[in-house]
Amino acid sequence: MSDNNYLQVNHLVKYFGDDRAVDGISFGIPEGKFLTLLGPSGCGKTTTLMCIAGLHKPDAGEIRIGSDPVTSIEKRINTAPEKRNIGMVFQSYAIWPHMDVTQNVAYPLEIRNMAQSEIDDRVAEALKIVGLTDMADKNATQLSGGQQQRAALARAMVFRPRLLLFDEPLSNLDLKLREQMRVELKRIQHEIGITSIYVTHDQAEALVMSDEIIVMSKGHIEQTGGPHNIYARPVNQFVSNFIGVANLTEGRIVGNGGGGTGTIEISQGGENVQLPCLLADGLSEGDEAYLSVRPENVDASREPMDGPRIEGEVIQSVFLGNCLDCRVKWGEFEWKVLAHSRERLRVGEKVYVRLDPDHTLAVKP
Amino acid sequence: MATDTAAPQIDVAPPRGWRTWFTQENIITTIVGLIVAVAVIVPLIALVINSFLVLDDLGFDTEWGLQNYREVFQGRVIRKALINTAIISTGCTILATLLGVSLAWINARTNCPFREKLEPFNLIPFFLSPFVGAIAWHNLASPKVGLLNNMAKSIFGISFPLFNVNNLWGVIWVTGIFFAPLVYLFVVGSLRRMDPSLEDSARTTGAGLFRTTMTITLPLVTPAILSGAIIVFVTTAGEFGVPFKLSAPFGWETLTTQIFTKAVGDDANHYLGAAMSMVVGVVTAFFIWVQHRIIAPRSYTTVTGKGFRPNLIDLGGWKWLAFTYNMLYVCVAVFLPIICLFFVSLHKIWSGRIIWSELTFWNYQKVLFFWWPESIQAATNGIINSFILAFGGASIAMVVAIIVSYMIHRTKGFGARLLDFLSVIPIGFPGIVLAMGVLVTYIRTPIYATLWILLLGYITRFFPYGQRNISSIMMAVSEELDQSSRMAGASWLTTLRRITIPLLKPGIFAGWILLFVIFLRELSISIILYSAGTETLSVGVYYLSNFENEPMTSALSIAQTVALLICIVIFRKVAGKEALTA
Structure with missing residues (x-):
């Protein structure tokens, strides 16, 4: 376990009923890097992400961001999701339909009681980064899938969170847009330099975007490594089969x-x-x-x-x-x-x- | 990179035991669940217990026994009432299903002219009071004072009464036309959402239009038809107002009218009333269970999220026949009754024919002007009481509905499943049955003979309607919308206030108005639970019908109908056309 890691997850366990969805996994990620949790559905990757977000409470283990232990079951710590200062992009984008784009993106800043002038500046900046400046006054329901995706990203990063979490954000887009957004997301992440964790079942996505990939199955980590390493040197039958042909x-x-x-x-x-x-x-x-x-x-x-x-x-x-x-x-x-x-x-x-x-x-x- | 691939096996057992049970979710959902459970279950248990208590001949003491049930199945009067109830429910179900399915098909799948204009009128009877419908049809088609009979006499010289609604047929007729919209609502939604390619592919195999309709279209909507039919059967079995007005005075009692006579009045015997309520309740609960567990899950509705444009069938010249048929329905169910009541209400004495020289608004003063010393208190009380009950009841019931829906769909505690179960139960029991339970439960408490007992009865019986309204939206609204607010830094309460509630707003308001309408016309709970001073609008109508005369009854009926019609207009504005098709 390294202290250099910005996010560190240790011995995380999460049950659903008697089913051990996450089975004592540990991993970490240095600041500014892009980590992908990759695996088939039901492998525990989203559950792991939800535990980091604070939306699920694990049954054992600890999660540390920087020097802040946000979860430690042993020490009875489990910080509420809203206190964790983590941005998250959901699979359905979860753009609030009763607000326009600007209101959506400004929401986290309003919650933090920022001055209106600063809110305006930050929202404009975030929309510029994701390329939605022209859409600021549009209602959420008028946006296309790709645009909602961008708005969700702007909303997740506008308050400069410590971490950015992505829960299969591209799986609802069509193939062409998905390929385009992969590159775009990676560019934006690189530009703002924010530590990110990305969950997907799409190996191509993982290979294109990640600095580091964790391949999971049945609640276990199968292999950890860079994209090239994972593709060229799978350690076991599962990884070899799951990544590529x-x-x-x-x-x-x-x-x-x-x-x-x-x-x-x-x-x-x-x-x-x-x-x-x-x-x-x-x-x-x-x-x-x-x-x-x-x-x-x-x-x-x-x-x-x-x-x-x-x-x-x-x-x-x-x-x-x-x-x-x-x-x-x-x-x-x-x-x-x-x-x-x-x-x-x-x-x-x-x-x-x-x-x-x-x-x-x-x-x- | 410091990640250890071979994580050491952590030995943590799955969470078990009483300690793990005490999560916030479990505690809160269980508390709310218990409150709802007490409100729902206790009256039913009380009903069961009381039904086995037999009143002795002097009417002072009770002992355990089956005598009440023997009375229901073997006693001359009550057994006949039981048979009558079965006849009426069956007849009404057949009539309402035929009307509902045919009207739904005409409106959803044919090129019948003006069908968009007709649709809202087809639904109006759903919102109006069947009791008032019975009063109107009494004045239209009873042998002596029936307007239609007298018109037939004076215009065509027919000397015998053409129609007679003062019998079981009359009850079947009025309940049939008033409950047809229930079937209509189930079927029209199913027909509209049907994938047209299902029918197209039948046509390509060579099946003709008629054959396709009979072998593909109707079988596909069969679950919807059965659901509608069951709801109608159950509603009719619990209907009090119509048989009370049309058939009971002429010797055709039903179980509901018998329950009423046993619940109130000089020879009140709550225990026998409880036994009769049990018989009705067991039957209706069984049918609702069948509908929920067996029929509803088999609904073939192929919802794909795409807005289908269903195939419209060109009826050719027949379309005018379809139009006439639909117009005829709207006439007998909406226009004729309202017009008739209006004319009756303008007479001081109703003799079955309109006397143009003697029209007056005097009746309206008697039944509406509550500040006027000569007004009839039992009627005017109802106006204020009903608006208090409708406003307060709808508001409280919607708050309960929101909490319960939130618990069911957004928490995973044990209480969530309990609540899901509890909010189906009241639907299985007719108002008069539940009211009987509430009566025997609270008759010795201070809330008896106050508006509170009515409020409790209303909310217990009808909060599931609001809850369904909210739940359908909550299921459509992704939980991620809430979660992303938490991730944005908002607390649970802020999320509720700024995200969850605003997203539910249309459903909350639609549900509120629906309950407001239901409470404004409510009769079968009120008639059991009211006492002098706590009359409601419908109880006022009952009082006038029983102790005053037809014109005054009609005047109050018209007032109630106007209030309901205003609510319908608001409801359609708020909820849109689709809101009811669930």
């Missing part, structure tokens, strides 16, 4: 070459193949493991290549322009392959599959 098949570690490299043996239809690979932390010889390799790191060709031989039959070949999206059947297993388009593989052909050893991973089950 991967070929995943059961195997066993049969060799340890030191320096994090080793050999994994996979078998299909009585055929055993031993492949050089990178070992996830904690795996050693004899362990059950999963082979994980992304389709772009798998190649297929008619000629045998050096290294371990995997021979299969093409059962699908879709031309995507820059590459071929193929399925190669090997025993019961289907390899997902992004092959060179010059190969022009046809369905029914016998091909050899080659895995790039630098990107072939052995991950925990």
Whole structure:
């Protein structure tokens, strides 16, 4: 546990009935960084966010912002949400329909009894940052989804909170707007430099926006790391499967070459193949493991290549322009392959599959 | 980055035991729940207990026994009343359903001319007093003083009375036309929200218009029809005013008129009244349970959030027939009764025909001018009392409704589920039954014979109506709107004041006016709980009808109707057209 972290969450537990929605997780985030909690629905990410916001009371654990312990079940501390000075953007945006945009954004400042002149300045500034200056007098109901999103962000940051929380804010937008808002949100966060926590089930969103990603499932943290790290070096089967597309098949570690490299043996239809690979932390010889390799790191060709031989039959070949999206059947297993388009593989052909050893991973089950 | 991936297993047991129960939410919801529970449950328990107490022959002492129930099912008079109640409820349900469904279909799905203009008129009977409707139809179609019969005699020379409403048919007729809007409201909403592609796809398979309507459209709205029919059945079973005016004086008693005779008057026997109330209450509660648990959840209404434009069926030349049919309904349910009452009220003595030379407003002075020494106190008291009760009752009931809705939808405590359950119960029991329970509960307390007992009865019976109004909005309003206010730094109370209540405002006001209307015309609770000095408007009408004459009765009826019509206009302005379709 580091004292350098601006937000620190320790051993957080939250029950819903007998269901342990958050199962003793701990993490932290340095000031000014953008952290994403990523996971499928029901993994506890939103519950964690709600506990940080103070809208849910955890059953155990503590939450500290700066030097301020906002929640500590042991010490019987649980600061009310309105006393935490945290901004939050909700999934539904929650723009109050009985107020116009300016009134919405000014609300947190009025609650803080600021002078009207300062309120005006701050609201104007916030609306400028999110690009809603022209919409100041519009009623909330007249805004489009994207505009409501921006208004919600302006309202969440106008009082210069210590933290900014996002609860799947882009999930109600259409694809195009969502892609545009990802970049925009990241830009604004960077511009105002506010420590942010973002909850999403969309891995692409997480990869684009985050400084740091926490992958969660069933109330646990599966892996923590930067976007590149999470994508390139998943530690277990769940993360590998959840982030991007991967070929995943059961195997066993049969060799340890030191320096994090080793050999994994996979078998299909009585055929055993031993492949050089990178070992996830904690795996050693004899362990059950999963082979994980992304389709772009798998190649297929008619000629045998050096290294371990995997021979299969093409059962699908879709031309995507820059590459071929193929399925190669090997025993019961289907390899997902992004092959060179010059190969022009046809369905029914016998091909050899080659895995790039630098990107072939052995991950925990 | 200091995040430990492999978090140590924290051994915290799930929250259990009495200690964890004491959260703010649980405490507050349980307290409110208990208050509501006492108001709702205690009268019903009292009713059960009293129904097993048998009054001895001298009328002084009681002992436990089943004699009351034996009396209900075997006694000559009451058993006949029970059968009459069953006949009336069944007949009224059939008539109201036929009227309601056909009118709803004409208005929602055909090109019937002027249907937008007709719709509000179709709903007016919903707001008016069926008791007043019965008085009007008595003066329109009773054998001797019926205006229609006398007109038939003088114009066509028909010597025998053409119509006779002083029997069970008359009760079925008046309750049928007055309760048809209940079915109408259920069905018209369902028809309007139906996805037109459901019918379109039937048409593309080759089914004709008639066939599509019969095999697709009507089956899809069946749950709505059944819901409406059940509500009508239950409402009719508990209806007091109509049988009391039309059939009881002519030997056709119903359970409600019998309950009334046993609750008040010289041969009062609360215990027998309680037993009869139990019989009515068990039946109505069962039907409401069926509607809530079995029919309502099966409603196929495919709400997608899109505003559908339902397919309008071109009736061709038949559309004028549809229009005439609808106009006929509005005439018999709204125009004829009101016009008739108005003319009757202008006579000093009503003999069944309009005597133009003798019209006078004298009756209005007698029943409305409460400052005038010669006015009739029992009638004029009702004006002031009813406005006090309607204003106070609607206000208190809405406050209760807001608190209860908030508890149900915004807190997760144990009390929330209790409250959800408790606010359905009063709907299952007709006013006269609940009033009987309130009477036997509080008859020995100081609130008996005051306006307070009426207020208590009104609120207990009708707060669920307001609560439904608020709840439907609260479900539509995302909880995140409240939460984001908390995150913006506002306390719970500030959030309530600046966000929650303003968002609910339209619903609060619509619910308030609806309750105001209901309380202004309320009869079956008032008739059990009133005493000299605490008469209400409808009790005043009852008094005049029983002890004075038809013209004075009509005058007060007209006054009450005018007040109700004003409320309807305000209600439509505030709530809009959609507010009732729930």
